[in-house]
Amino acid sequence: MCGIIGIYGNPEAARMAALGMFAEQHRGQESCGLAVSDGKVIHLYKSMGLVKEVFTDEVLKTLPGYIAVGHVRYPTKGAATKFNTQPHLVETLFGPSYALASNGDLVNYDQIRARLEAENVYFNSDNDGELLVKYLAWQIIAKNKDVVEAIRCLMKDIKGAYSCVFCTRKELYMFRDPLSIRPMIWGKNINGDVVVASESCVLDILDVNGRSEVPAAGIIEVNADGVKVIGNNPAQYRQQNHHSYCVFEHIYFSRPDSYHFGENVFEVREDIGRKLAEQDKGLEADCVVPVPDSANFMAVGYSAASGIPLSLGLIRNHYIGRTFIKPEQTIRDESVRQKFNVLPNFFKGKKVVLVDDSIVRGTTIRKIVRMIKLAGAEEIHLRIGSPAICYSCYYGIDTPHREELAANRYSLEEIKERIGVNSLKYLDMNSLRECLKEPDEYCYACFDGKYPLEKE
Ligand code: SF4
Structure with missing residues (x-):
């Protein structure tokens, strides 16, 4: 369990993201990080510790920009170390840069990593967030895909729970696994800033009024032209035709003032x-x-x-x-x-x-x-x-x-x-x-052992 946040459009995106991460601190307390783009450079800061300890005023001043992706971490894949802390950044000197933060766990991590390593993709951590961003960068740079195509390939190849925020120097993307196992909700505040987070309590803190769940296998692109809800990848979505929302989000993980999977927690x-x-x-x-x-x-x-x-x-x-x-x-x-x-x-x-x-x-x-x-x-x-x-x-x-x-x-x-x-x-x-309200749309595997995706 981790918490993610994405911000687009606010000149103080880092400050806004840190506030939001503080509201979802209950989802992960070991480490946290922020990647912030000013349109030219993606600045990254991450450290072990709580949001209020890590993102001091001095640190936030070093993170200028209007796009932010952030993460609070509870270790599942990879030990509690700074290397495994998200977001993960892929930087090229004269080419593009990408940052990604994810919530969930991948069931075919080992297979995908071996495949990428065979293509000379190198890893600095054991964390699934790094696998996701390097997979996307590999599809975009080595395979000449655009970002949306790369995300669609990811959804076809990578199995598991992943609610992700991904940014380039000028764009923010949000996407979610076809089963929508972990919550992910987005909206706009009165100034038009776009906010996406793991829980709606974050959107409340940041004065976001209208809000929607990121659709299953859905991709949302945010850039200078506005918000484009690309919707779910129909081929992908039809494959499973139902959700597997984590029922434990309602029982334990989420804050009671959050709303997701169509329910007030x-x-x-x-x-x-x-x-x-x-x-x-x-x-x-x-x-x-x-x-x-x-x-x-x-x-x-x-x-x-x-x-x-x-x-x-x-x-x-x-x-x-x-x-x-x-x-x-x-x-x-x-x-x-x-x-x-x-x-x-x-x-x-x-x-x-x-x-x-x-x-x-x-x-x-x-x-x-x-x-x-x-x-x-x-x-x-x-x-x-x-x-x-x-x-x-x-x-x-x-x-x-x-x-x-x-x-x-x-x-x-x-x-x-x-x-x-x-x-x-x-x-x-x-x-x-x-x-x-929709009991058939949930995962109950920790109680009955009926896993919606088998570990590979
Ligand atoms: S219901 Fe249990 S097994 Fe399924 S995602 Fe939630 S915690 Fe995991």
Whole structure:
């Protein structure tokens, strides 16, 4: 999971992009970068760290221009290093320059890289963004394709999830994989500046009013002549004839104030909470407590449907990153202790319905339950707003080893015992589907193992 942004038309494109990247910082906290074109040169700056640490006023002054592509990174393909940080830039001395940032993961990375290397294309990183930009540059420079043709070839050859922003010195392009696995939304602000981002909350921050999703297998070109929505590549689109939106974007990844795949994220979460409550008829408890933040709206829905009062008994320190997206287990463990605390004298003697969005490895929730028990809770009934995660994701989420997943290692009863709760229930798959307007248009592979694209 990463966040991308593209800006066209604003003389302070770098500043605008940095603001937008800050709004999607939750999508990646290891590193970030910006490529900015002034029409003659594409300037690049990237570094490990958070947007507000990396893009200081001094740094932004070194990035003049009216076109920007930016990225916040959560490592999936390639380690957490500066080399693997996006955007990636291809520069030629007297010819064109290109920069690209992408969100997703490619399932035939190795094959495409081997093919390009055989054509004397060289790589500086293990990152899929570099593969995408070098593929395009190779098609344009070596094969004499124009940019749109090159993107269409990319869509034919490269398989996986990719929501991409790509710029030349004078143009911005946005394009998206035929299955539209990761979200991507664009629009214009009142000044006519074009903004594209992973989530609509970025467009809100940048005062973009009208907005649309980038179509499946679609290409949008922005230059001095305006915006050209080239639309989806019909041959490509017809091949699969449906989307595979990542359902986890609604469950966990996206901000609740975002809108994508035709849904308000917060409403899907509220519906999930209601469904959890319907599965729980007759359960007596004193309060419903969410694990903040992604389960907040699920707890709101649960409370509304059950009549059990909602209480914000757990407090989250917002200056610590998301625990799930920290790459090392040791760092994850340390983060959990620093991230959550209980309200003083709140849990003593209470029967608690604790709502969380998912169980991946089970490390975070076990520590939280221990905290609540130490605070004196009499009973804890854990409700999970997704089905059990039994399979790894190959489309942008770093769960490479199935053996790391709690539901793959233990039975429901064993997980309940290990976490230390009185009862444990997951949302069932049918209920999850009922929370979505177009349930057949989603990927659920981490729950059912039915991958829309097999790893090659
Ligand atoms: S496997 Fe899971 S996390 Fe990955 S795209 Fe599908 S639903 Fe999303």
